[in-house]
Amino acid sequence: MKPRILLVGIGGYGENYLQEVLDCPSNDYSVEGICDPYAARSARYEDILSRGIKIYENYDTALDSECTLVVIASPIHTHFEYMKKALLKGKDILCEKPPCIEEAELYELIELQRKSGTLVAIGYQMCYRPDIQALKKDIQQGIYGKPVLLKAIRLMRRGESYYTRNSWAGRKIVHGTKVYDSPFSNACAHDFQNMLFVLGNGWNSTTTVKSVEGITLKGNPTIENYDAVALCAKDVNGTPLYYYTAHCIKESKIGPFFEYHFSRAVIKDGGTGITSYDLSGNLIKDYSAFGQGDKLQKFHEAIFLSGKDRRPSCELETCKEHLRVIAAVQDLPSLLNIGARWEDAGDVFYPIEGLAKLFSDCYAEASLPSLNKIEETI
Numbered sequence: 043m044k045p046r047i048l049l050v051g052i053g054g055y056g057e058n059y060l061q062e063v064l065d066c067p068s069n070d071y072s073v074e075g076i077c078d079p080y081a082a083r084s085a086r087y088e089d090i091l092s093r094g095i096k097i098y099e100n101y102d103t104a105l106d107s108e109c110t111l112v113v114i115a116s117p118i119h120t121h122f123e124y125m126k127k128a129l130l131k132g133k134d135i136l137c138e139k140p141p142c143i144e145e146a147e148l149y150e151l152i153e154l155q156r157k158s159g160t161l162v163a164i165g166y167q168m169c170y171r172p173d174i175q176a177l178k179k180d181i182q183q184g185i186y187g188k189p190v191l192l193k194a195i196r197l198m199r200r201g202e203s204y205y206t207r208n209s210w211a212g213r214k215i216v217h218g219t220k221v222y223d224s225p226f227s228n229a230c231a232h233d234f235q236n237m238l239f240v241l242g243n244g245w246n247s248t249t250t251v252k253s254v255e256g257i258t259l260k261g262n263p264t265i266e267n268y269d270a271v272a273l274c275a276k277d278v279n280g281t282p283l284y285y286y287t288a289h290c291i292k293e294s295k296i297g298p299f300f301e302y303h304f305s306r307a308v309i310k311d312g313g314t315g316i317t318s319y320d321l322s323g324n325l326i327k328d329y330s331a332f333g334q335g336d337k338l339q340k341f342h343e344a345i346f347l348s349g350k351d352r353r354p355s356c357e358l359e360t361c362k363e364h365l366r367v368i369a370a371v372q373d374l375p376s377l378l379n380i381g382a383r384w385e386d387a388g389d390v391f392y393p394i395e396g397l398a399k400l401f402s403d404c405y406a407e408a409s410l411p412s413l414n415k416i417e418e419t420i
């Protein structure tokens with residue numbers, strides 16, 4: 043049976059799913075409806091109406107429809123309840139990351155998924171990429187030896203227009219529910235999740251994190267949560283995973299870059315694709331040949347797997363360690379409200395001068411910035 047899709051949240055990132063169903067019609071599925079209390083704000087609203095697609099303001103009513111696959115791209119604090127309700131009705135799910143914030147909620151969802159036997163795929167899109175999956179296979183087969191140190195950096199400037207696009211951006215708690223919205227949990231979540239993913243023993247599992255250290259900073263005084271973090275998470279085997287991410291920078295973008303060091307090789311993505319080198323610097327493998335897949339590979343996979351007894355490339359379990367680290371980062375030492383107001387390109391930012399350089403230098407040497415170093419540099 044072809045999946046009958048309910049799109050939940052069609053603005054923001056959800057617009058990608060909306061565009062896909064409107065502009066790339068396929069015989070592989072049908073669209074049962076859209077659920078978004080603010081659907082009328084969509085630039086495609088008239089288009090949706092003219093095609094006769096049903097719009098629901100209320101999620102419970104939308105779930106009572108004949109939909110079989112619920113694609114959730116609504117705010118983070120809606121994910122847990124929305125998934126729980128969908129699972130109790132035996133629907134398949136593709137939900138944007140993170141699936142929830144509380145670990146206990148994740149276990150509840152895992153239990154419900156086990157009982158219902160339905161599909162629950164989560165939108166950490168790097169897990170779905172053919173080049174990443176090929177790399178993970180090679181790592182698992184041991185061709186690169188043992189992991190020594192992994193590091194990644196992704197700095198992405200975000201200002202007032204980003205933080206005022208909704209009522210939950212940069213918040214810790216919304217309507218009593220944890221959101222912990224930050225570059226680490228939201229816009230730049232993928233690059234850290236990928237380090238966990240490639241070290242996992244199973245084809246869609248991750249390694250387990252044992253400890254987290256680092257520092258969070260807040261440049262933007264108008265938000266509640268931090269907007270920069272440098273961290274080092276050590277996994278069960280003692281492998282350090284360094285990650286640097288920030289929204290409060292002057293530069294529009296740095297990265298995403300990564301270097302994964304193994305005992306017999308270094309695997310790099312400096313922005314032009316993933317390649318591996320032996321310790322003398324000779325090319326071993328160019329993973330570009332595998333391609334990155336479609337931007338919405340997760341959507342196509344969910345459609346393909348819906349109704350079948352198969353597991354997705356990223357399931358609830360695959361997200362557990364990222365959730366645990368999101369919670370741990372909330373408790374790291376913090377430097378607050380240290381950015382200065384700055385206008386550029388019609389937007390307002392609170393960049394921390396020197397932060398992009400500091401994080402780039404720390405990335406180069408795989409170190410964490412000390413409080414002294416931060417005070418000296420910025």
Ligand SMILES: NC(=O)c1ccc[n+]([C@@H]2O[C@H](COP(=O)([O-])OP(=O)(O)OC[C@H]3O[C@@H](n4cnc5c(N)ncnc54)[C@H](O)[C@@H]3O)[C@@H](O)[C@H]2O)c1
Pocket residue numbers: 050051052053054055056077078079080081101115116117118120138139140165166167207208227228229
């Ligand atoms: N995979 C990625 O690369 C990526 C990138 C950005 C965001 N996201 C994820 O997408 C999700 C949404 O983030 P966003 O930045 O698009 O948020 P957003 O606030 O910009 O958009 C959310 C959409 O949901 C709608 N909405 C609000 N309340 C709703 C409700 N109660 N029920 C249904 N719909 C509701 C809004 O009208 C809006 O259309 C988050 O989980 C976020 O992490 C993923």
